Amino acid sequence: MARTIGIFDSGVGGLTILSSIVNEMSDSVEYHYVADSLHAPYGSKSIEELLERSRRITEFLISKGSELIVVACNTATTQVISSLRAEFNIPFVGIEPAVKPAAQLSVSKRIGVIATANTLKSGLFKQTLEVYASGCKTFTRIGEGLVEAIETGELVSIELNDLVRDHVTYFNSNEIDVLVLGCTHYSFVSQLFEKYLDQGTSLVTSNEAVARRVQSVFGTLDSQSGLVRSIHIYSTSEKLLSLKKLIAAENLQVDQVLQVQI
Ligand code: DGL
Numbered sequence: 001m002a003r004t005i006g007i008f009d010s011g012v013g014g015l016t017i018l019s020s021i022v023n024e025m026s027d028s029v030e031y032h033y034v035a036d037s038l039h040a041p042y043g044s045k046s047i048e049e050l051l052e053r054s055r056r057i058t059e060f061l062i063s064k065g066s067e068l069i070v071v072a073c074n075t076a077t078t079q080v081i082s083s084l085r086a087e088f089n090i091p092f093v094g095i096e097p098a099v100k101p102a103a104q105l106s107v108s109k110r111i112g113v114i115a116t117a118n119t120l121k122s123g124l125f126k127q128t129l130e131v132y133a134s135g136c137k138t139f140t141r142i143g144e145g146l147v148e149a150i151e152t153g154e155l156v157s158i159e160l161n162d163l164v165r166d167h168v169t170y171f172n173s174n175e176i177d178v179l180v181l182g183c184t185h186y187s188f189v190s191q192l193f194e195k196y197l198d199q200g201t202s203l204v205t206s207n208e209a210v211a212r213r214v215q216s217v218f219g220t221l222d223s224q225s226g227l228v229r230s231i232h233i234y235s236t237s238e239k240l241l242s243l244k245k246l247i248a249a250e251n252l253q254v255d256q257v258l259q260v261q262i
Contacts, residue, residue, distance in 0.1 A: 003027060005218065006061025007070040008034040008054070010042035011151050011237075012246045013184030014072025017095065017210055018231070019250045021070065024211035027218070028229045032064040033072075034262065037237035041147040042075040043116025043183070050118075051080045058088055060262045064232070067221050068093065070214055074115055074182050078122035091221070093213050097125065097182030098206040100132040105202055106178045109136045112171040114143045115182030139174045143167060143183055150185045153242025155249060164189055168196035181205045188246065234260040 007018055018033050034057045036042075042050055054076050061069055070093045071077045071084070077094030085092050097119065102111045111133065119125055120140050129138055146167070149160045171179055179201060181187060187205055194203060231254040235243050238259050247254055 003067065003218070003221075004030045004032065004065040005068050005070060005214065006032050006034075006058070006064060006066030007072050008036065008057045008061065008076075009073040009184055010075065011035050011037040011040035011147070011185065012153075012243060013147070013150070013187070014070075015246055015250050015252065016184055016187035017070065017072035017207055019252055020207040020211040021214050022229070022231070022252070024208075024215050025218070026215070029218075030065070030229070031231045032061055032066060033231070033233045034060060034260070035233065035235045035237070035243060036262070037151060037235050037239065037243065039236060040151055041116065042073060043118050043142075043147060045118070047079050050076055051083055054080050054084055055087065056262050058084060060234075060260070062088070062090065066090070068214065068218055070210070071095065072184055072210070074119045074184065078119050078124040091217050093210060093217055095184065095206050095210045096128060097180045098204045098209065099128045099180060101209075102178040102180045102204050103133040103136050105204065106136055108175065108177045110139070110174065110176045111136050112139045112141070112174065112176040112179040113182050114141050114167060114171075114179065114186065116147070117142045119182055139171060139176055141167060141170050143186060146189070147183065147185045150188050151242065153245035155188055155246075160189065161192060164192040165196045168193060171201075172196075172198045176201060178202045178204060188249065230255045233257045236260060236262055
């Protein structure tokens with residue numbers, strides 16, 4: 001039987017994590033990815049709603065044979081991963097804004113974090129700032145409008161360009177030297193962020209760290225090596241065209257893209 005990993009996000013953002021995982025894994029693995037695009041964005045939903053969605057999606061991914069679930073969404077991780085861990089007898093790997101590497105990398109000790117409203121107000125995020133960035137002045141900003149724009153699958157548009165430029169202007173004016181992309185969707189437009197950030201300002205994400213963590217947790221699970229890699233993508237929305245565009249943007253070779261009701 002193939003070794004299986006389940007991954008989910010509020011939508012297309014977690015595809016950026018999926019491709020980091022696929023590049024990192026030495027084993028051949030069967031991947032099942034759920035884009036909950038019908039219910040995106042998660043950034044302003046209540047904890048109860050997020051838990052309900054995450055629970056249902058987890059059950060779906062377990063029904064596909066997943067041995068490990070990757071919560072490829074900062075919002076869901078910061079809000080509900082501890083409840084999921086308590087409810088399901090399966091390992092979960094989550095993603096949180098890369099505050100620790102940003103604080104270490106910063107010379108000026110002025111860092112920025114752009115993420116969803118829910119991530120920024122979460123206890124977990126505040127705790128992470130206290131533990132790892134107490135020596136830094138941190139500027140946070142909600143990435144208003146970005147998730148909705150990226151969900152359309154149109155990465156090259158004047159609207160998206162202007163939106164990113166406006167967000168970046170805030171960080172440039174606060175003279176940060178490291179910016180954390182704290183939402184998986186934003187990685188799709190990292191080049192736009194780089195284009196507008198002042199020279200010398202670095203951009204960091206947690207994508208590679210999550211992929212390494214998945215590799216290490218998966219390696220501890222007691223099952224046989226898989227034979228072939230396969231990637232199955234499901235969306236709760238009927239708008240599969242935008243999803244397919246972003247799968248292509250990530251250069252993912254997928255076996256199927258299906259609409260599902262979860
Ligand atoms: N991609 C998600 C994250 O990393 C959620 C974005 C949203 O749906 O608001 O936070």
